[in-house]
Amino acid sequence: MKVQEVMERAGIMDTGRAVAYIKDALEEMNIISETHITTERIDITKDQRFYNYPKDMIKVLDIRCKNHLNVDDEYRSIPRMIGEPLRKDADGD
Amino acid sequence: MATSKEYAYYIKGNKVAIVQKDWTFSGGQTLSQPGLNDLGSQGALLWSSPIETIADGLEIQYAYSPTYFINETDDKNTAIDTYVSLGGLLKIIDQGDDNYSASPESLSDGSYIVLKKAGKWNGLHKVKEAGVGYVTLYTTFSGSASVQKSFEETPELYYNVDVLNDEADELDIPRYLANAVVYYVRAKYAEDVGELDMKEYFMREFRRITEKHQSAKKKGTYRVQGFSLMR
Numbered sequence: 001m002k003v004q005e006v007m008e009r010a011g012i013m014d015t016g017r018a019v020a021y022i023k024d025a026l027e028e029m030n031i032i033s034e035t036h037i038t039t040e041r042i043d044i045t046k047d048q049r050f051y052n053y054p055k056d057m058i059k060v061l062d063i064r065c066k067n068h069l070n071v072d073d074e075y076r077s078i079p080r081m082i083g084e085p086l087r088k089d090a091d092g093d
Numbered sequence: 094m095a096t097s098k099e100y101a102y103y104i105k106g107n108k109v110a111i112v113q114k115d116w117t118f119s120g121g122q123t124l125s126q127p128g129l130n131d132l133g134s135q136g137a138l139l140w141s142s143p144i145e146t147i148a149d150g151l152e153i154q155y156a157y158s159p160t161y162f163i164n165e166t167d168d169k170n171t172a173i174d175t176y177v178s179l180g181g182l183l184k185i186i187d188q189g190d191d192n193y194s195a196s197p198e199s200l201s202d203g204s205y206i207v208l209k210k211a212g213k214w215n216g217l218h219k220v221k222e223a224g225v226g227y228v229t230l231y232t233t234f235s236g237s238a239s240v241q242k243s244f245e246e247t248p249e250l251y252y253n254v255d256v257l258n259d260e261a262d263e264l265d266i267p268r269y270l271a272n273a274v275v276y277y278v279r280a281k282y283a284e285d286v287g288e289l290d291m292k293e294y295f296m297r298e299f300r301r302i303t304e305k306h307q308s309a310k311k312k313g314t315y316r317v318q319g320f321s322l323m324r
Contacts, residue, residue: 001263001264001268001271001274002260002261002262002263002264003257003259003260003261003262003263003264004260004261005271006264006271006274006275006278007260007278009275010275010278010279010282012278012282015259015260018278019257019258019259021277021278021281021282022257022264022274022277022278023158023160023257024277024281025273025274025277025278025299026158026159026160026264026266026274027158028277028299029266029270029273029274029277029303030156030157030158031156032300032303032304032307033270033303033304033306033307034156035156035159035266035267035270036156036157036158036159036265037154037155037156037157038154038155038157038209038215039152039153039154039155040152040153040155040210040212040215041149041151041152041153041210041246042149042150042151042152042153042212042245043146043147043148043149043150043151043245044111044143044145044146044147044150044151045143045146046142046143046144046145046146047142047143047144048142048143049110049111049112049142049143050105050108050109050110051108051109051110051111051151052107052108052212052213053107053108053109053153053155053213054153054155054157054212054213054214054215054216055213055214055215055216055232056157056158056215056216056217057153057155057156057157057215058155058156058157058158059155059156060109060153060154060155061154061155061156062152062153062154063102063109063151063152063153063154064151064152064153064154065098065100065111065147065150065151065152066095066147066149066150066151066152067095067096067097067098067147067150068097068098068099068100069097069098069099070097071094071095071096071097072095073095075152078100078101078102078111079101079102080101080102080103080104081101081102081103081112081140083103084103084105084110085112085140085141086140087140087141087142089110089142
């Protein structure tokens with residue numbers, strides 16, 4: 001469906017505002033039901049605890065690490081900690 | 094052979110914290126034990142920041158918003174290797190000195206690019222300026238102007254991109270979900286004019302269609318895969 005058809009169905013004439021709301025709708029939609037997914041691989045660096053999420057990320061679906069509980073170079077889902085470990089990161093974050 | 098590791102994560106602000114169990118599994122019949130200083134309440138001291146560097150060690154699967162469409166996936170440049178801050182904006186640099194303002198990229202002020210395999214810079218960016226060996230983007234970045242930071246992987250720069258910004262653009266979602274978008278837009282317009290009952294009605298329809306589409310993708314009963322300690 002084109003943007004024009006969305007505008008006609010909604011009965012609106014203002015293109016700029018309609019496009020802004022359509023973008024909001026697509027984001028909201030991806031939080032409820034994923035329409036587009038992708039995977040990003042990041043280097044794990046010794047003694048670096050914090051890693052940035054990709055800029056275009058709307059919702060995390062899975063976090064995996066290489067060789068997590070396996071020796072076959074498989075990427076497996078890692079569990080989420082409840083609370084933080086007692087050992088803090090060296091950079092103080 | 095690779096060694097087995099044990100990781101976990103937690104969220105802090107807009108970042109993901111990766112921690113690793115600082116403990117080596119013993120091999121053969123040799124049992125290794127933690128030292129006295131390693132023991133804490135419930136073994137909490139065993140968890141620390143990653144104890145070794147692993148290339149491509151972390152994999153994040155995520156959903157993103159389809160506000161752009163890559164026309165030709167072959168139209169990409171993989172020569173970008175570093176980035177700096179230029180007046181608070183992100184400047185991506187190609188040490189090989191490709192000319193990004195000339196064909197085939199032909200980037201100029203107002204063009205759009207999509208970066209992939211670029212870590213935190215993944216996604217759509219608007220170009221401010223392009224030239225020999227660099228592209229300056231409107232994306233804000235607070236960092237050093239002189240020390241170039243390297244991308245962890247070889248980023249892919251897609252330059253044949255159609256951005257959702259005019260009436261002729263096609264929504265890259267199924268037609269059924271596009272009906273939900275219509276309801277969302279109606280809800281927002283109703284909210285703007287203070288028609289809150291209408292807004293709630295349209296938002297309910299938006300969620301109904303979206304969830305219905307999601308549940309329509311499943312068939313049959315669920316089967317749970319348990320871990321070794323789960324019955």
